[in-house]
Amino acid sequence: MFDDFFIRALFAGIGIAFVTGPLGCFVVWRRLSYFGDTLAHSALLGVTMAYTLDLNIAISVFLISSIIALLLIQLQKRTNLPGDALLGLLAHSSLAVGLVVIGFLTFIRFDIMGLLFGDILAVTTDDLFVIWTGGALILIVLKLIWKPLLASTVNYELAEAEGLNPDRAKAIFTILMAAVIAISIKMVGLLLITGMLIIPAAMARNISDSPQKMVLFSIIGGLLSVILGLYSSLEFNTSSGPSIIAAALILFILSLFKIKQSIKLKN
Amino acid sequence: MNSNNNILVKLNNAGFRQSEKWLVEGVSLTIEKGKIVTLIGPNGSGKSTTAKIALGIYKNIEGSVEKYTTKVGYVPQKISIDWTLPIRVYDFMLLTETIEDSAIDEALSLTGVIHLKNKNLGSLSGGEFQRVLIARAISKKPELLVLDEPVQGVDYTGEIALYELIKKISDTLNCGILLISHDLHMVMTATDHVICLNGHVCCSGSPLDVAKNNEYKALFGEKASQILTTYEHKHDHVHSDKGEIKKN
Numbered sequence: 001m002f003d004d005f006f007i008r009a010l011f012a013g014i015g016i017a018f019v020t021g022p023l024g025c026f027v028v029w030r031r032l033s034y035f036g037d038t039l040a041h042s043a044l045l046g047v048t049m050a051y052t053l054d055l056n057i058a059i060s061v062f063l064i065s066s067i068i069a070l071l072l073i074q075l076q077k078r079t080n081l082p083g084d085a086l087l088g089l090l091a092h093s094s095l096a097v098g099l100v101v102i103g104f105l106t107f108i109r110f111d112i113m114g115l116l117f118g119d120i121l122a123v124t125t126d127d128l129f130v131i132w133t134g135g136a137l138i139l140i141v142l143k144l145i146w147k148p149l150l151a152s153t154v155n156y157e158l159a160e161a162e163g164l165n166p167d168r169a170k171a172i173f174t175i176l177m178a179a180v181i182a183i184s185i186k187m188v189g190l191l192l193i194t195g196m197l198i199i200p201a202a203m204a205r206n207i208s209d210s211p212q213k214m215v216l217f218s219i220i221g222g223l224l225s226v227i228l229g230l231y232s233s234l235e236f237n238t239s240s241g242p243s244i245i246a247a248a249l250i251l252f253i254l255s256l257f258k259i260k261q262s263i264k265l266k267n
Numbered sequence: 268m269n270s271n272n273n274i275l276v277k278l279n280n281a282g283f284r285q286s287e288k289w290l291v292e293g294v295s296l297t298i299e300k301g302k303i304v305t306l307i308g309p310n311g312s313g314k315s316t317t318a319k320i321a322l323g324i325y326k327n328i329e330g331s332v333e334k335y336t337t338k339v340g341y342v343p344q345k346i347s348i349d350w351t352l353p354i355r356v357y358d359f360m361l362l363t364e365t366i367e368d369s370a371i372d373e374a375l376s377l378t379g380v381i382h383l384k385n386k387n388l389g390s391l392s393g394g395e396f397q398r399v400l401i402a403r404a405i406s407k408k409p410e411l412l413v414l415d416e417p418v419q420g421v422d423y424t425g426e427i428a429l430y431e432l433i434k435k436i437s438d439t440l441n442c443g444i445l446l447i448s449h450d451l452h453m454v455m456t457a458t459d460h461v462i463c464l465n466g467h468v469c470c471s472g473s474p475l476d477v478a479k480n481n482e483y484k485a486l487f488g489e490k491a492s493q494i495l496t497t498y499e500h501k502h503d504h505v506h507s508d509k510g511e512i513k514k515n
Contacts, residue, residue: 029352151362153352161322161341161413162363208353209387 006234008128009120009187013226013244015131016184016196019138021219023180024201025211026173027194029153034084035072036194038091039181042068043190044098046182047115051108052101058130058182065178068094073174118189118241120233127186134183138176145169150211189241199248200225206255221251273299274335275411275443276321281330283316290316292329293467296460298411298443303434305446305454307477308464309486314447315344317464318413321445336411340404342397344415344447348388356383356391356399364407374406375399377432379425393420401429405436412436412444426450430457451491 027036046061053060068090075086102110114122142149145168151159152166159166181193188196200221201214208214229244236243275298282292291313298304298321306314319325320332322341348354360371375381378398383391391399401417414433418426430450434457437444448454454461455474462471463483470480477483484491 029349031351147363154348154354154359154362155343155346157319157322157324157343158341158346159363160324161319161343162339163337164363205351205353210353210355210358212358214353 005121005123006230008123008125009230009240010227012123012128012131012187013230013240014223015128015135016180016187017200017222017226018219019135019180020184020196021200021204021222022139022142022215023176024197024222025204025215025218026149026153027177027197028201028205032177033194033198034087034091036177036181036197038072038087038094039065039068039178040185040190040193041091042094042098043181043185043193044115045094045101047185047190048098048101048105051110052105056126056130057186058127058134061185062178062182064094065181066175069174069178113239114189115185116189116191116241117239118187118192118244120187120230120240122186131183131187134179138179138183141172142176145172149173187240188244189239192241192245195245195248196222196225199245199252203248203252203255206252207258221248224251272335273301274333275300276335276445277333278317278321279331279333281317281320281328281332283313283320283325283328289466291320291464291466294320294330294462294464295468296321296462296471298445300410300443301437301441302459303437303444303446303457304460304462305448305458306462306464307448307451307454308469312464313466314464315415318415318445318447322413336409338407338410340407340409340412342400342404342412342414342417344419346400350389354388355385356380356388357385359388359399360403360406362403366406370406370408374402377405378402378429394422394425397421398425398429401432405440408440408442410440410442412442414444415447416449417446418448418450433457451487 027033042065043061046064047057049055049064050057050060072086072090075081076083079086102112111119148159148164148166148169151164152169156166180197184193184196201218203221204214204217208217225244225248228247230240232238232247233240233243277297278294281294283290294313294317296304306317308314316325320328322339323332323334356375357371360366360374372381372384375384378401380395380398380402383395383399388396388399397418397420401414404412404414417433418429421429430453433444433446436442446458458474460471461474461477463469463477463480463486465486469482469486470477472480
């Protein structure tokens with residue numbers, strides 16, 4: 001069944017959508033889209049490390065992204081620079097260093113376009129295993145920290161006062177972000193991962209009235225984007241990442257009509 | 268350590284400093300089951316800071332906090348709900364603890380906002396939101412209730428009803444309450460112990476003792492002192508009339 005590259009890509013995409021749906025909601029709620037971008041940019045370094053040291057790409061990307069996240073927290077504590085400047089610093093310097101290192105690795109042929117925008121042909125059976133087991137682990141952990149994470153998203157002090165340990169939930173969530181980027185980089189590409197996190201969640205925001213519903217619609221939106229995007233990628237011979245994101249954008253635009261309706265109803 | 272097992276929280280000479288500036292220092296207080304402790308003081312005197320020290324929100328404090336309960340309900344002074352998060356009153360009630368639907372309905376009815384149960388939190392008025400905040404804090408049947416100006420923005424009749432509710436909750440749940448209030452009438456009628464803050468404890472004791480204190484008079488003015496002392500008379504009167512507040 002998984003002999004066909006397209007079936008493999010489809011199952012990979014579906015696995016990714018189940019994870020990016022709920023995580024993307026928290027990215028939107030906690031205003032972390034630029035943080036997600038930074039982690040994704042740093043993933044290039046992870047990929048080069050995987051090639052030079054002959055490691056699994058997902059594990060190597062996960063390690064580098066986690067290190068970058070820790071580095072960011074340290075820089076926030078020790079410098080007086082604003083958060084967005086630090087994010088920009090880390091995002092672009094890690095992308096630049098990654099590209100420079102690739103320049104030195106002349107003995108390996110890199111598919112740069114595939115790295116940046118995703119390549120469905122590249123998904124192997126091993127990748128499927130990493131996506132589905134990694135994805136299941138991410139979802140289980142997210143379920144465990146759901147209450148403290150949501151409570152501290154609403155109000156940090158309320159969560160802290162009522163004994164939910166929001167700092168621990170935040171730290172764990174940061175690691176989950178690094179993990180989701182690690183498992184989806186091959187499919188969506190490092191420039192577009194944040195789009196996979198944000199756009200279905202943004203679409204879901206337009207049609208939801210509770211956190212749980214937003215998570216559900218975000219997953220459904222992600223699944224539809226993957227299916228629509230991959231079929232059109234096959235049809236028009238386009239990169240998989242941009243096709244999935246473009247499909248997500250169409251769903252987002254459709255969801256805007258729902259908002260218009262509810263505004264009309266109110267008036 | 269805990270010789271008296273009615274004690275819920277104990278602050279020993281506690282203080283908090285933020286970038287070289289003391290927000291509050293040298294506060295000692297004890298909150299016991301079934302007792303209401305009220306903090307009063309001008310703006311910036313460290314009332315909310317003291318509450319946050321007692322709750323354990325501030326970590327790097329001077330002095331020490333001994334906390335003997337984990338069942339805490341908190342009504343913060345300021346809370347803003349981001350419009351990016353769709354959340355109904357019902358979801359908000361379940362925010363920090365899983366509570367049965369019947370308990371949610373009961374708490375929302377007590378504070379008079381049961382009709383808003385399925386409304387979006389962002390669409391509530393200031394007073395409605397305060398009522399929801401109080402309902403959320405009491406619905407989990409806490410042992411310690413910390414209320415930071417809980418009735419701000421609530422209409423006048425609602426204010427009286429809510430204060431009566433708070434008093435009743437302290438009796439029925441036998442929970443300890445740390446209350447921050449600007450309403451000196453409330454302080455007089457329901458509080459067991461008043462602490463007057465101005466960056467440090469300027470005086471403390473029973474409401475009447477505090478009202479007679481010279482430092483309190485210097486801080487709030489002679490008039491405030493009269494409110495408290497004359498209210499003592501009204502208080503007696505109301506009591507003999509079995510709660511007919513409007514008749515005083």
